[in-house]
Amino acid sequence: MITVHARAAFSSESPIQLTTIERRELQPHDVLIEIKYAGICHSDIHSARGEWGPVQYPFVPGHEIAGIVTQVGSEVTKYATGDRVGVGCMVDSCGKCVSCHKGEEQYCLNGMTGTYGSVDRYGQYTQGGYSTHIVVTEDFVVRIPDSLELDVAAPLLCAGITTYSPLRHWGAAPGKKIAVVGLGGLGHMAVKLAHAMGAEVTILSQTLKKKDDGLQMGANHYYATSDPETFKKLAGTFDLIVNTVSAKIDINAYLSLLAVDGTLVNVGAPSEPLPVQVFSLIPQRRSFAGSSIGGIRETQEMLDFCAEHQITPEIEVISANQINEAWERVLASDVRYRFVIDISTMDR
Incomplete structure (x- = not known):
């Protein structure tokens, strides 16, 4: 297992706090991503506070993830160390149903695996992008075009x-x-x-x-x-x-x-x-x-479209110590227009 720093909720009413979590060792088709930026989505707040159903704590939110590949599994073909990549709201699906074969993994008939708050195929509870690293199968990773900076790319993985x-x-x-x-x-x-x-x-x-x-x-x-x-x-x-x-x-x-x-x-x-x-x-x-999110193919299409048309979100970059304040501002509609966490501050 790989131990990484993260920020987590420990109950529906607790503030987000510094902790460590375990990521799985790389499987043959996995990539290890060093997260550089993670966007804050209203869904993070709903989920962490148990407003959409039962939650297993500690709970690490975050499904707008932009970073760099630092290690790849033995059979990975799509990515290499140093690639600029992103992870959105899901990290796996059955890969066998009609929806998955159509490239609409978000509508997987057997239930897609969410980036946080799900149980993955290894029996582990998924934890999100308010953390320094994440391990994801290569089929659920997207490539961030060179013309998009990583901080503005992060919110595209959900809001976009x-x-x-x-x-x-x-x-x-x-x-x-x-x-x-x-x-x-x-x-x-x-x-x-x-x-x-x-x-x-x-x-x-x-x-x-x-x-x-x-x-x-x-x-x-x-x-x-x-x-x-x-x-x-x-x-x-x-x-x-x-x-x-x-x-x-x-x-x-x-x-x-x-x-x-x-x-x-x-x-x-x-x-x-x-x-x-x-x-x-x-x-x-x-x-x-x-409508939910898009599938992986459509998410890549969206990133390429944004790069071509120079479309980026309006963001406010914050440190990890400002997450709780940012959540309250999101609830008060006091953000123009997306908070993005600088993950280099995660363990401070």
Whole structure:
């Protein structure tokens, strides 16, 4: 086993604390990655605090991982020592089901193995990227293009692919009108990506306080959802709405903004149910959908797309000692727009 430094939660109410964890010895197809940067996702907080189900503690979050390969297993063919790589929200899947064969491992019918909070094929509880090193099978590692710095690449492994995948699936392109609900870590990436794909982009946020930011990121329009006139003015407008917020909202009000055959897709995952009235869907043949991350092939495609179009998240780099403060700021929506941990500070 390989002993590494990490930051972990020891209960649903405890702060994140310094500890050590064990990584497995390399198997033939494994790579050892020295983590340089790890993004902070709202999912880290939900998971560590037991809001999405039972948790085994100590619990190391983090599924936006960028680093350098420092060792490879005896049968690894895809990577070599020194390669710039990333790991996202999953580290394995069955590899045998229909979804896996389609390159959609995130929808593995036997359950994909999450980067944290899962039990892997070796019977070990997976621990995430708030740590100095991680061991991952080569098939679940992606290559970070040279034109992307590692600190800005890290959030692309969740925030980037979580928004890229539905935009691609529902056909974001010139001539399409797309709305993004919320301008946070996910939302600001959705805006940048949809703009780069050529769509007409509208931001729907509670207030106008981030309007200048949103327009600078590529949005064509920006509306405050706290203003009832917004829902009257925009009724029946959008081909696609990407809801990125992890809070309970009036889904039926947002469904009214869809055009005929429009889709509202949730990528934010609130812990409370979101009731939907069937007559919000039937009259205009509207759809209410969900989307997870992307598969490994699509994640690589997303990274290459971002490199080609020079798309990067807006980040604030912090030390490991600032993680607890950063979590509270995430909950207060006080970040523009993604925290990234400098892992060189992990053991200080």
